[in-house]
Amino acid sequence: MLRKINIWYITSLLISLVVAIPILTVFSSFFDTxxxxxxxxxxxxxxxxxxxxxxxxxxxxxxxxxxxxxxxxxxxxxxxxxxxxxxxxxxxxxxxxxxxxxxxxxxxxxxxxxxxxxxxxxxxxxxxxxxxxxxxxxxxxxxxxxxxxxxxxxxxxxxxxxxxxxxxxxxxxxxxxxxxxxxxxxxxxxxxxxxxxxxxxxxxxxxxxxxxxxxxxxxxxxxxxxxxxxxxxxxxxxxxxxxxxxxxxxxxxxxxxxxxxxxxxxxxxxxxxxxxxxxxxxxxxxxxxxxxxxxxxxxxxxxxxxxxxxxxxxYPKHFHDLNITQLFFNTIYLVILSSLVLIVFSFISNYGNRVSRSKFLNALTTFSISGYAIPGVILAVAFITFISWFDENFVKVYDLKSIKKIFIGSIAGLVIVYFVRFYSLACNGLKSGYEKINRSVDESAYLIGYSKFKTFTKVHVPYLRNSVLFIIILVSLEIIRELPITLILRPFNYETFATTAYIFASQDLLEAAAVPALLLISIASLFILLTSKYILRDNSE
Amino acid sequence: MRKLTIISLFFALISSFTIAAEVNIFSARHYDSDVQLYEKFTAATGIKVNVVSGKDKALQKRITEEGADCVGDLYITADAGRLGAFAAKGMMQNAGWSKAIRDAVPSQFRSKKWTGIAKRARIIYYSPERVSANELNGMTYEGLADPKWKGRLVIRKSNNIYNQSLVASLVKNNGKAKTAEWSKAVVANMARTPKGNDRAQIMAVAAGEADIAVANTYYHALMLSGKKGAEQQEAAKKVMPFFPNQQDRGTHINISGAGMLKHAPNKANAVKLVEFLLSEEAQNHIVNNTFEYPMISGVIPNDLVPGKEMNFVMDTKTSVKSYGAKQADALEVMLAAGWQ
The missing domain is CATH 1.10.3720.10 (MetI-like)
Incomplete structure (x- = not known):
């Protein structure tokens, strides 16, 4: 058992714990009136x-x-x-x-x-x-x-x-x-x-x-x-x-x-x-x-x-009134950063599961699905509550600087909550790709003298290229569309296409919401078109 | 692409550290015309206005949990009940409103911690073809329960905050038990299961699905303005406004307002912003963009808003603070009455 506990194992465990935060916070409500x-x-x-x-x-x-x-x-x-x-x-x-x-x-x-x-x-x-x-x-x-x-x-x-x-x-x-x-x-x-x-x-x-x-x-x-x-x-x-x-x-x-x-x-x-x-x-x-x-x-x-x-x-007026470049960069920035984080950590976690072969870790990964099944707004609130609780009970006790500003109303906080929400999508997507690589492939790589890291970069990554692209596209689309988490956790003056569309719609001006909505659809469509051949891996083509 | 990411990362970083004259707003009232107002304010004073907009309770939760680290100065929302309830939780501080503000805003629309910025009325819209002047004579909110309206009334759902504040004011005036009976009678009068927003209620009357609707005044004005297209402009002309309770306490009035947050770091700037929002220039901007009623005297509402001479009786006896206090009771009686 101890033999299994290495850096991969610990990182995977940490990831699973982060992902489990909302479900634990939501569950703790049963102890309140x-x-x-x-x-x-x-x-x-x-x-x-x-x-x-x-x-x-x-x-x-x-x-x-x-x-x-x-x-x-x-x-x-x-x-x-x-x-x-x-x-x-x-x-x-x-x-x-x-x-x-x-x-x-x-x-x-x-x-x-x-x-x-x-x-x-x-x-x-x-x-x-x-x-x-x-x-x-x-x-x-x-x-x-x-x-x-x-x-x-x-x-x-x-x-x-x-x-x-x-x-x-x-x-x-x-x-x-x-x-x-x-x-x-x-x-x-x-x-x-x-x-x-x-x-x-x-x-x-x-x-x-x-x-x-x-x-x-x-x-x-x-x-x-x-x-x-x-x-x-x-x-x-x-x-x-x-x-x-x-x-x-x-x-x-x-x-x-x-x-x-x-x-x-x-x-x-x-x-x-x-x-x-x-x-x-x-x-x-x-x-x-x-x-x-x-x-x-x-x-x-x-x-x-x-x-x-x-x-x-x-109503072309609404088109001219928007700062489209800013909205575009804000949206894309969140998409790129979050996808990157999601993919990197899903890789680490999957690889960790593979080399440690721990049933416990496997079960924890299954738990990760909770982020996807809890309403986004409840998830975001659970995160805020947790950060606040952690800050009051641990950080303050040791007289450290408050961590709230780092995580609430910041890009970092947004990325973490997106991570929790979409981790199961990324992780399970990669897992199904990994399952298709026979373990004997790993053994052969070790036999010819590859290190674990080299096996990872030279064998696994090329094998999984298509799965990874598919996951990136799914996750990106989810983040472009995401609304409740972005709404509650975003920094001051930070608008995306989704939040702008929502804001117009909520003042009963769907006509004005059309512009950001259309741009959102266009970008998402472009993403799909550029990668469709990977999503639709086709033997006959 | 990587360069781009690094550059934008860098900008995101420095933008969060720049120190300048600023005021930070959490806003649940997100009109783009408000943003234009903030820009005018910045141009005039050099004070930058930073905004996070979102849903009321979500924003409140964020402010509460951020605690002493919250950099928000003002909390702006479109319901007095919400302002009052949040203040009651101890999340606001005495704002130290200037004399200009105290002189401009009537006392029933402000407290030491928050103040109204604009007013809105929740009134009855009717079809002049199918509802006679006689039928409406002396009409009140209480009168919506009259069986003569059976199958003729449309109003939106019970989870809507405007309905909750209206019913809260009824609970305050008539008691919970009476309001519970009233709710049952209102449900029995509904022409259809509640659906859609206030504008949808007005259109239902125009389309002949119902004879009377309950809606906020600015929705009708929005339709009349043509911003929703020529068809809806025409439809809006088919319904007429009616101000209820003119013989007694007056028509239900709610406010959009701003409250000073407990840990506001830029209190003086926040007061300046509120002063600006209550200036004639800003009030004119508000009434002509959101179609609300002005908070200060001397500013005339938009032509499309009913009662623009402000010659109708407003309910100034029911404190807007009670809308928050009775909100849960209001929802309870509506749900118990089967109000979807």
Whole structure:
């Protein structure tokens, strides 16, 4: 055991401890007393809030499953017009944060909104409001979240489909399955781990989402968290609710893990892998597939982007009023710094786990997921509370200079909390890459005289290049879109595209929010375009 | 790229160490027109204004936990209840408002620790096509519970701070039990489950979904201004404002205000900034950009705001301080009434 404790082990342990700060702080709320809000809520809307939260979750999971798996299936197994375009165009949905989707949805369908304007322009004056469907509340939130999150399911499922051997499909066919039967009985079950991984990312984002749910003021447990904190000044109960959400997610994970305990999902060994043959579609069917992908692309990307573009063109004043260069640098600075920190520490932690082979460390890493599943604002508050507590109880005791200024309202603090929030994304992403490198590769490297460090730089890093790029892009997109943490922890006079969009939106000037929103989408899209070929690693290309 | 990172790192570092005349603001009231005002202030005085904007409670939490290390001077927000509650927690200090400030702001809109900067009214908007003058005669907030409004009223959700402050003022005036009954009756009168912001309520009346709406005055003015497009401008003209409770205590008034934070390092500069915000120039800027009512006399509200002659009765009897004290009670009675 002692043999295992080296510098790698200690660093990994430290990282895990930092990441565990919020969950510990949130858990400590159970030792405090709550306000009357608990009783009020129990007697009134608690059941409805829970019910709505479950509806939201089920709605988003169902939609992202259908859209994500459906699109991945179409572009992976068939050839139809535009398939090479859709392959990467569908990931552009990642560039649109749920809250910006929510702004577009509202602006288009509300009374006297964009749809009303369009109808008036075409058919003349009339009270069209009653005929325009309203996508708000729970439905609005489900749509906003689904269309901006289905990308997780799409990317991961598609990657898994790519490695499905033709043999598997042949077997299905030999048994006499139709294409539909093959899809549900062979293709989807064998991609199950990837689909579940995508859906679990979606579910965590859904339960910890702040912008869209707040914008539509859907009555979910998130509302309860806010009401408790804002109106009853009861942060304790807010923390406890967040903790219950976390437990719920952990439970879901465990059940899923348990249920497939005995199933093994091997990658086909090299020799047995038969290149998949894409089916060429013609006629009606190809049109159908083309339309399916077009609709998803339109709804997930073109619709929100054009609403933002429409406003930017209609009210150009807002464009000139913004200090775009400053916003750009502020946003990019945070993205680069945080991605760098995340990647470096994920590498260290993963490598530490690998060389120490400690089960304890592995379990701690699993814990790290908590940062991703706690609402961002609660996470930021937990961090502030912890820093303050640490400062009062340790730093002050030894008469040292206060550390609060270093961590609260500083770039350093922001980067640390981003780190805690997105660590599981980075670390688990890298882990799955690492698992594909056989340990015998390490042994061989040691045999030919490589040091551990040289093995790391000369063997692991090149092997993992694509995984790393994929993680960088995911993390960057998350940070560009991130709102609640940035809002509460940023330094004076520090605005990003996301905070600027929020500030305009919160004074009911969505028209002005359009400019920063559009720029945010553009930068994120550029990121995606530049790296799409790495995200979409394709054997056939 | 690396050079760039180093350079920006360097700038971020020095910008946090520069010592100059400055004032630091935590603001939960984030109008871009406020930023323009701060720029004017800097141009006139040389005092730099630094701002962090965000959500009320999040900012309060940050200020509280930063404790003695907090460099914030002023806390600015758009609800008296929030100012009062934060002051009650001991997070503010006596500001030492100058005579100019004390003369400019009526005493019910300020305390030793905080002061109002602008006023807003929460009133009723109605459809003149479907609501007769007779029906509205003597209308009060209490009257929203009258069964004649069944299926005709729209108002936003109970988690909204403007509703909470309004209901808090009812709790203060009529007691919790009566307000609980009132809430139930109001819920029974709703034309739809509450949704959307104040502007959405006004548009629901314009679109014929309801006959009366409760909304803050500046939302309607924003629509009339054309900043939300020609269609909404037209829609806004289809509804009319009505000031409730004119025969008794007056229309519910709330404030945007600034409080002096407990550990403010630039107290004198902060007072100067507040003085500036209450100057005629700044007040004119505020009323014409945010469509609020001025805090000082002698400044005329924007043309698009109802009651611009300020000839309506304002509720000056219910202290705005009570909005904070009764906020939890207000939410409790609304939730108990099934107010979503």
């Amino acid at each position: 709550t306000s009357a809000f608990v009783e009020v809520l129990k007697n009134t809307f608690l059941l409805q809030y829970i019910f709505n939260s479950i509806c939201l979750l089920i709605g988003v999971l169902t939609l992202t499953f259908i859209i994500g798996v459906g699109c991945a299936y179409m572009v992976s197994f068939y050839n139809f017009p535009g398939v090479n375009f859709f392959k990467w165009a569908l990931i552009l949905s990642f560039a649109v944060p749920p809250y910006i989707y929510a702004y577009s949805l509202t602006a288009f369908f509300e009374n006297y909104g964009t749809a009303f304007t369009i109808l008036t322009n075409i058919f003349g004056e009339y009270n069209y409001n009653q005929y325009i469907p309203k996508f708000d509340e729970l439905l609005g939130a489900i749509l906003s979240l689904s269309f901006s999150l289905f990308g997780y399911v799409y990317i991961l499922t598609r990657a898994s489909f790519l490695y499905q051997s033709q043999n598997l499909i042949d077997i299905g066919r030999n048994i006499g399955f139709s294409k539909i039967e093959s899809l549900f009985k062979v293709i989807i079950p064998s991609a199950r781990p990837a689909i579940i991984a995508g859906l679990s990312l979606v579910s965590m984002e859904t339960l910890s989402e702040f912008g869209a749910v707040d914008f539509f003021s859907v009555n979910t447990l998130t509302t309860a968290i806010y009401n408790s904190w804002i109106s009853f000044d009861d942060l304790v109960f807010a923390n406890q609710l967040s903790f219950y959400l976390l437990i719920f997610i952990f439970a879901a994970f465990l059940i899923e893990n348990f249920s497939r305990n005995n199933a093994k999902y091997h990658l086909p060994s090299k020799g047995g892998f038969k290149e998949k043959q894409k089916i060429n579609l013609t006629g009606k069917k190809s049109l159908l597939f083309f339309l399916g992908c077009s609709i998803v692309f339109f709804l997930s990307f073109i619709f929100p982007t054009s609403q933002m573009l429409y406003w930017t063109l209609k």
